[in-house]
Amino acid sequence: MKHYQILIIGGGTAGITTAAQLKRKDSSLNIGIIEPSEKHYYQPAWTLVGAGTYKFEDTARNEKDYIPKGVDWIKDKATKISGKNSTVSTEKSGNFTYEYLVVAPGLVMAPELIPGLPEAMDKGVVCSNYTNPKHTWDVLQNFKGGNAVFTQPTTPIKCGGAPQKIMYLAEEYFRKSGVREKTNVSFITPGTIIFGVPDFAKTLNKIIEERNIIFKPFLAPVKIDAEKQEIYFKYIKPDSSYEPEKGSKLGEEVTEDNLVKVHFDMLHLAPPQAAPKFIQESDISIQEGAGKGWVDVDIHSLQHQRFPNVFALGDVANLPTAKTGAAVRKQAPVVVENLLKLIKTQKVGTAAYSGYSSCPLVTGYSKMVLAEFKYDNIRDSDPLISKFVDTSKEQYSMWLLKKYGLPFMYWNLMLRGKA
Numbered sequence: 279m280k281h282y283q284i285l286i287i288g289g290g291t292a293g294i295t296t297a298a299q300l301k302r303k304d305s306s307l308n309i310g311i312i313e314p315s316e317k318h319y320y321q322p323a324w325t326l327v328g329a330g331t332y333k334f335e336d337t338a339r340n341e342k343d344y345i346p347k348g349v350d351w352i353k354d355k356a357t358k359i360s361g362k363n364s365t366v367s368t369e370k371s372g373n374f375t376y377e378y379l380v381v382a383p384g385l386v387m388a389p390e391l392i393p394g395l396p397e398a399m400d401k402g403v404v405c406s407n408y409t410n411p412k413h414t415w416d417v418l419q420n421f422k423g424g425n426a427v428f429t430q431p432t433t434p435i436k437c438g439g440a441p442q443k444i445m446y447l448a449e450e451y452f453r454k455s456g457v458r459e460k461t462n463v464s465f466i467t468p469g470t471i472i473f474g475v476p477d478f479a480k481t482l483n484k485i486i487e488e489r490n491i492i493f494k495p496f497l498a499p500v501k502i503d504a505e506k507q508e509i510y511f512k513y514i515k516p517d518s519s520y521e522p523e524k525g526s527k528l529g530e531e532v533t534e535d536n537l538v539k540v541h542f543d544m545l546h547l548a549p550p551q552a553a554p555k556f557i558q559e560s561d562i563s564i565q566e567g568a569g570k571g572w573v574d575v576d577i578h579s580l581q582h583q584r585f586p587n588v589f590a591l592g593d594v595a596n597l598p599t600a601k602t603g604a605a606v607r608k609q610a611p612v613v614v615e616n617l618l619k620l621i622k623t624q625k626v627g628t629a630a631y632s633g634y635s636s637c638p639l640v641t642g643y644s645k646m647v648l649a650e651f652k653y654d655n656i657r658d659s660d661p662l663i664s665k666f667v668d669t670s671k672e673q674y675s676m677w678l679l680k681k682y683g684l685p686f687m688y689w690n691l692m693l694r695g696k697a
Contacts, residue, residue: 282350293380294344298346298693320339324408359381361585418451429499432468432514463489498511509539510538553571635650646677
């Protein structure tokens with residue numbers, strides 16, 4: 279059974295960034311990364327791929343080029359974790375033991391949680407930038423008008439703003455392609471408001487009003503009939519029932535079993551998402567109640583609540599903030615500092631994560647609002663950038679940052695442990 283001083287599960291954004299920073303701080307560390315994928319994707323650009331303004335090929339690089347020097351790449355899938363025994367099992371490479379574990383496998387798509395979705399996913403007029411952004415672009419180009427429905431599930435999802443970013447881009451594309459006048463663009467969401475942080479919500483509310491976008495809150499997607507092109511929602515506003523507006527452009531109907539049925543001519547959605555099965559079934563996940571299935575960490579130190587030699591970051595950690603690459607950029611240094619202190623002194627360090635996350639809200643071709651926030655939906659905009667631009671308003675400079683600046687920073691700085 280092979281033993282590592284530090285074992286990292288996941289070679290995505292969180293795993294690679296953490297490994298690179300650890301090696302930069304102490305090159306003598308004995309580290310292994312478990313990651314089955316040959317390719318590493320820069321997923322934030324998939325929104326732009328879906329709108330035809332970024333090449334899918336440019337979002338992919340070879341994983342081997344980003345495994346930090348001196349780190350062992352275990353090219354395999356983790357299948358089981360025992361926090362109690364400090365072991366990780368894999369599909370083909372057997373079991374590994376560790377002194378310290380960093381858990382960062384990301385999350386998985388779970389379309390099966392919405393009946394009818396697995397069969398419909400990325401076929402015909404049903405698309406998702408989360409799974410196949412090239413198909414989204416095909417759907418937009420073939421769209422001739424009717425109901426363009428954009429929605430998201432009730433589960434946690436990565437990049438909470440992504441389901442509406444593509445809607446703003448699609449709406450502009452429909453204007454360019456001459457079909458906007460015969461199109462109802464709608465954002466139907468289980469959420470209560472367009473965005474959780476008031477400063478940014480104000481801007482987005484203005485945009486949806488000016489662009490004549492239909493906004494329907496409190497509606498959770500529960501099933502899809504791809505053949506009939508119908509999606510069904512459950513109205514989840516407490517103590518109230520859904521009443522379609524008179525003369526509603528969407529033509530929604532309330533069914534006998536009290537669901538809201540909407541016909542679609544194109545449907546973009548974020549599929550339901552979940553922690554990987556091996557995480558849900560392990561003793562490091564939350565067993566019951568809120569956060570069930572996600573990794574049980576302290577929200578500031580990112581150290582496990584029950585196993586002090588385990589840390590988690592990225593999408594799999596149970597943290598009350600948005601699951602984004604920007605969040606990982608602030609989480610990795612906290613894990614690194616606290617873990618190194620623990621190795622040296624047997625006491626965890628004092629580095630604390632404040633819940634920072636950011637959502638580059640693309641609101642059109644060449645326009646973006648940079649929403650930055652921390653725990654409790656408190657705005658947390660970068661003081662330096664804020665001196666020059668108001669990031670709560672649509673900015674061309676922020677679009678350039680999204681399309682060129684952030685991908686450069688990701689590949690050349692963040693994954694190298696320099697940012």
